[in-house]
Amino acid sequence: MKHLCSIDGEALSRFLDGELALSEYRTVRDHAPSCSHCTLRLSQFRLVNQAASRVLAVPAPRLQPVRLVASLSVAAALVASLATSLLLVPKAPQGPRPSLPPSAAPSDNLSAFYETVSPVEGRR
Numbered sequence: 001m002k003h004l005c006s007i008d009g010e011a012l013s014r015f016l017d018g019e020l021a022l023s024e025y026r027t028v029r030d031h032a033p034s035c036s037h038c039t040l041r042l043s044q045f046r047l048v049n050q051a052a053s054r055v056l057a058v059p060a061p062r063l064q065p066v067r068l069v070a071s072l073s074v075a076a077a078l079v080a081s082l083a084t085s086l087l088l089v090p091k092a093p094q095g096p097r098p099s100l101p102p103s104a105a106p107s108d109n110l111s112a113f114y115e116t117v118s119p120v121e122g123r124r
Contacts, residue, residue: 007035007038011024012041012042013045015028016049
């Protein structure tokens with residue numbers, strides 16, 4: 001159903017906000033009480049304005065700069081600590097360590113060892 005009112009929603013909104021010229025303000029002020037459509041629209045706009053003012057009145061939480069810097073410092077210290085511990089952990093050995101071959105080990109008797117290692121006198 002189309003309403004045949006000459007005052008549109010923009011004019012009603014500007015009327016509530018006090019943004020109309022004096023002549024337009026008087027026209028809407030005189031017309032609205034006698035028009036059910038305008039009365040309904042004005043009450044709707046008032047409800048929206050009240051809801052918006054309540055939302056805007058609640059301040060948004062802000063992080064304090066000092067707190068933000070402290071949080072970032074703690075995070076950086078944790079990352080540095082983790083990286084250091086990963087880099088400084090000794091690696092596990094991959095296999096058995098090499099040992100001296102048994103032939104190079106000295107025997108129980110040092111003189112017997114030298115006899116086996118020393119050249120024979122007749123072979124020079």
